Structures are given as structure tokens and as C-alpha cells.
Amino acid sequence: MQDRTHAAAATPGETVTVAGWAHEIRDLGGIAFLIVRDRTGKIQIKFEKDAMDDELVEAGTDLTRESVVAVTGEVEEEERAPTGVEIVPESVEVIAPAEPELPLDPSEKVGAELPTRLDNRTLDLRREEAKAIFEIRAEVLRAAREAFRDLECTEIxxxxxxxxxxxxxxxxxxxxxxxxxxxxxxxPQLFKQLMVGSGLERVFEVGPIFRAEEHNTPRHLNEATSIDFESAFIDHEEAMDACEQVVRAAYEGVAANCTDQLDTLGYDDFSVPEEAFPRLTYEEAIERINATGELDEQLVWGDDLPTEGEKALGSDVGGHYFVTDWPSEIKPFYIKDHDDGELSTGFDMMAPNMELVSGGQREHRHDHLVEGFEQQGLDPEAFEYYTKMFKYGMPPHAGWAIGAERLVMTMLDLPNIREAVLFPRDRQRLSP
Structure with a gap:
């Protein structure tokens, strides 16, 4: 609609056409109000029954909630209206009527459980809170891309x-x-490594990954969005520097550009991490977890960090942090070991309550890479498209990957990762 004016832009004295959804209808007898909602907010439409044509009043008040309407009229100041202005209508067009029985209530006067909301995601995203999450998610990805460009990366x-x-x-x-x-x-791990061996050298990608995990928890998905970075001629320490820079940029972007959305979600004290993220060795991490006394059994060398251990350590640290120098046997074949062969250059970056990032320096020497495959029971010949390129001058390189949904989940303290996914894919959900 070329002549459409958004609700938030309606200015007193103008004649405008506002199009959106019928959010609420209030009939007070001699006067009635229609609240129309679009992506910018809500605006009040006033119907004075005695002063208006009956058909116009009926068109604007005999509506079902969530019907799509277009209202044309003059904007007037009205301090009692929710936004300080209201429209006195000249015409009301019902573009698409909604059925009277809605599967959920976008006005949130009646709440809905998460499965119902996910089954009806289009309706769910008409709720201000749900929409705010995805506007923040979009800003996280925008800010991350900009940070990667500041790092002179090429998107692939x-x-x-x-x-x-x-x-x-x-x-x-x-x-x-x-x-x-x-x-x-x-x-995209193997492909992004091949790209650092090309003329691009430093790359990033934001895209889907697929894992047939059996976990069915509030923090696991079978299709997720991975934010990946890989660069030639850097080590694991420099990779952690880049990781910290991108995560901080995401927080800064949200703090600067999503104040309305944060207000909608009730975040009065949203803060950007300012201090450098502590870097704990794996050995220090298990010692600190054991010292909290939160686990039934003490961790020993070679154990992965359980969920309860991550939470205990995150509470102890009080912010984002890295766990470095993991045992070589725990990390994938492509992670380069330190000279002693027992410790790897692999690292994880943690939010206070869960893992966000996995990364490390990569093994760039062909013979050592092939040995890593064999040690982990993988057939190097099945990956020949990858390993052969390491014969032709592969530079030292390092990188990492962030789960976008986990980043948003931890940033906003969401109770379930599915809140940060438009249409989640997990063990039970393949539709919508």
C-alpha cells in the first residue's frame, strides 16, 4: 500500500491510511475504540456512533480480533489515547477477516504454553515479546557480521x-x-579450513548446521545456526581475541539499537561485557568446579564438563570465560596439539551457564592431520578432498564457531532455546 502510514508515524493534522491487525475492540456504548497494530506499534481509532454513518461504525467495531484492516482518517491529539493520538475514521476496509476462535491470544490476556505457540508461530510473533526476541536476534547477526568485516573477513x-x-x-x-x-x-569446519588455504585467508559464515543429537533438552536443537570464523596465520590465542571481539560487538549492537525491544522484554539492566574474558586451563576449570562442591562426584582428568559443572563454574567466575588446553583425546582430529602431545590448543568459550563456542588452532601439517584421523577411528581416504589440500601449502590457522541461538538465549536469559528459533527442529518437531 503506497500511501500507508505506520502507526508510530501518524502525526496530528494529517489524513492517513493505517493498515494492520485489529488488536482490540472496546465498545463503551455511545463511543467505541478499535486498536490497530502494525510492526511499529498501536494506534487508537475512535468511533462516535451518533456522529458517524452506521455502516462505518459497524465496519470498525463488528470485527474479529486479528483481522487485517486499513483505516483512513484524520489524526487528532488525544492525551488519553495509548500513544497520545487517535484517528477519526473516514473509511474502514476489512482486508482479511480472522476466524473468531484463535489458537492463541496475541494480546496475551490469555497465556499459551510453548508447544501451542510453536504450533502457531505466525500468530505467536504478533506478540510484542516474541517479536522483540527476533528483532534482537537480527541485530546480533548484523553486529556479528560487521565485527567480522572489521576483522577483514570475507563472508562465505x-x-x-x-x-x-x-x-x-x-x-x-x-x-x-x-x-x-x-x-x-x-x-562448515572442513570447508572453512580449505578456504584459509585459498587466497581468501580469513573467512566467516552464518548458516545452518544439522546434528542428529538424541538430547531433548531446553538448550539442544537438531538444526541450529552456526556463526563461524577461520583465519590463516593466527594461533588459538588470537582466535580467542577475535571471538571475544565478536561476542562483545553483538552485545554492544543490542544495547545501542534494541532499547525498545529490551524494554518490551523487561531488561532494565542489560549490560555489555566490559572486562576481558578470563582464560582458565582445563585443569584449573575442573579444580574450581570440584571446589564448589556442587557435583555428586569429583571430576578427574579426561572428563568432559557436565552441565552442572558448567553452571557451577559460571557462577563462580561470574561472566563469560574461556576453558583452554583441553586434553588432546577429548578434542576433534583437526585440533592441533601443543608440543607435549597431551594437551590441545582447543578451547571453549562459556556463558555463565552453558557452552557457547568451540574452537582452537588447527593441525595444518598433512602427516599429523592423517594421524589424527586414524587415532579417532576415521578413514582418512573418506576425507581425501580435504586432506589432499594440506599437501599444497596449508598455512597455520585457527578458528571457532558460536551457536547463534545459544548466544541469544544466554544474552536474554531465555528459559528455552526454542524461544530464539522461528521454527525449531528437534526430536519431536518437524512442522511447521
Whole structure:
């Protein structure tokens, strides 16, 4: 609609056309009000029954909530109206009527459980709180992309259908690809490493990953959005510097550009991490977790950090932090070891209550890379497209990946990661 004016831009003295959804109808006898909502907010439409044509009043008040309407009229000041202005209508057009029985209430006078909301996600995102989350998510991705460009990265897009899994194992979704078996990619890891060996050198990607995880928890998904970084000629320490820069930029972007959305969600004290993220070795991490006394059994060398341990350590640290120098046996084959061979350059970056980032320096030497495959029970020949490029001058390189949904989840302290996904894919949900 070329002549449409958004609700937030309606100015007293103008004749405007506002289009949106019928958010609420209030009939007070001789006067009635229609509240129209669009993406910028709400505006009040006033119907004085005795002074207006009956058909006009009926068109504006005999509506079902969430019907799509277009209202044309003069904007007047009215301090008692929710936004300080109201429209005295000249015409009301019902563009698309809504059924009287809605599966959920976008005005939130009646709440709905998360499964109902996800089943009716289009309606759910008419709620201000749900819309605010995705506007913040969009800002997180915008700010991350800008931070990557500040780091002189080139954005890439890698295949999501592959012949072999990035890390092997059972977390693969097999598909039939013209009569042969293929898989949905677990990660762009191998491809982004190949790109640092090209003329691009420093790359990033924001895209989907697929993992057939059996976990069915508030923080796991089977399709997620991965924010990936990889750079030639840096080590794991410099990779952590870049990681911290991108995460901080995401917080700064939200703080600067999403004040209305944060207000909608009730965040009065949203803060940007200012201090450098502590870097704890794996050994220090398990010692500090054990010292909290929160676990039934003490962690020993070689254990992964359980969820309860991550939360205990996050509470002890009080902010984002890195865990570095993991045992080599825990990390994937492509992570480079320190000279002693027992410790790796792998690192994780943690929010106070969960892991956000996995990264490290990569093994760039062909022979050592092939040995890593064999040690983890993988067939190097199945990854020949990847390993052969390491014969032709692969520079030292490092990188990492952030789960976008986890970043938004922890930033906003959401109770379930599905709140940060438009249409989640998990063990039970394949539609919508």
C-alpha cells in the first residue's frame, strides 16, 4: 500500500491510511475504540456512533480480533489515547477477516504454553515479546557480521549436503542423493579450513548446521545456526581475541539499537561485557568446579564438563570465560596439539551457564592431520578432498564457531532455546 502510514508515524493534522491487525475492540456504548497494530506499534481509532454513518461504525467495531484492516482518517491529539493520538475514521476496509476462535491470544490476556505457540508461530510473533526476541536476534547477526568485516573477513557459504560427516559419529542425518548416501552437514569446519588455504585467508559464515543429537533438552536443537570464523596465520590465542571481539560487538549492537525491544522484554539492566574474558586451563576449570562442591562426584582428568559443572563454574567466575588446553583425546582430529602431545590448543568459550563456542588452532601439517584421523577411528581416504589440500601449502590457522541461538538465549536469559528459533527442529518437531 503506497500511501500507508505506520502507526508510530501518524502525526496530528494529517489524513492517513493505517493498515494492520485489529488488536482490540472496546465498545463503551455511545463511543467505541478499535486498536490497530502494525510492526511499529498501536494506534487508537475512535468511533462516535451518533456522529458517524452506521455502516462505518459497524465496519470498525463488528470485527474479529486479528483481522487485517486499513483505516483512513484524520489524526487528532488525544492525551488519553495509548500513544497520545487517535484517528477519526473516514473509511474502514476489512482486508482479511480472522476466524473468531484463535489458537492463541496475541494480546496475551490469555497465556499459551510453548508447544501451542510453536504450533502457531505466525500468530505467536504478533506478540510484542516474541517479536522483540527476533528483532534482537537480527541485530546480533548484523553486529556479528560487521565485527567480522572489521576483522577483514570475507563472508562465505559452504555446502550443507556432504559425502562425509565433519566429525563422523552417529550425529549425522543421512539423505538419499541421486541414489547414493549423503549427509546433512554437521559444521562448515572442513570447508572453512580449505578456504584459509585459498587466497581468501580469513573467512566467516552464518548458516545452518544439522546434528542428529538424541538430547531433548531446553538448550539442544537438531538444526541450529552456526556463526563461524577461520583465519590463516593466527594461533588459538588470537582466535580467542577475535571471538571475544565478536561476542562483545553483538552485545554492544543490542544495547545501542534494541532499547525498545529490551524494554518490551523487561531488561532494565542489560549490560555489555566490559572486562576481558578470563582464560582458565582445563585443569584449573575442573579444580574450581570440584571446589564448589556442587557435583555428586569429583571430576578427574579426561572428563568432559557436565552441565552442572558448567553452571557451577559460571557462577563462580561470574561472566563469560574461556576453558583452554583441553586434553588432546577429548578434542576433534583437526585440533592441533601443543608440543607435549597431551594437551590441545582447543578451547571453549562459556556463558555463565552453558557452552557457547568451540574452537582452537588447527593441525595444518598433512602427516599429523592423517594421524589424527586414524587415532579417532576415521578413514582418512573418506576425507581425501580435504586432506589432499594440506599437501599444497596449508598455512597455520585457527578458528571457532558460536551457536547463534545459544548466544541469544544466554544474552536474554531465555528459559528455552526454542524461544530464539522461528521454527525449531528437534526430536519431536518437524512442522511447521
Amino acid at each position: 557459504n559452504t555446502p550443507k549436503i556432504v559425502a562425509t560427516g565433519t566429525e563422523g559419529g552417529t550425529e549425522l542425518f543421512p539423505i538419499t542423493y541421486f541414489g547414493q548416501e549423503a549427509f546433512m552437514n554437521q559444521s
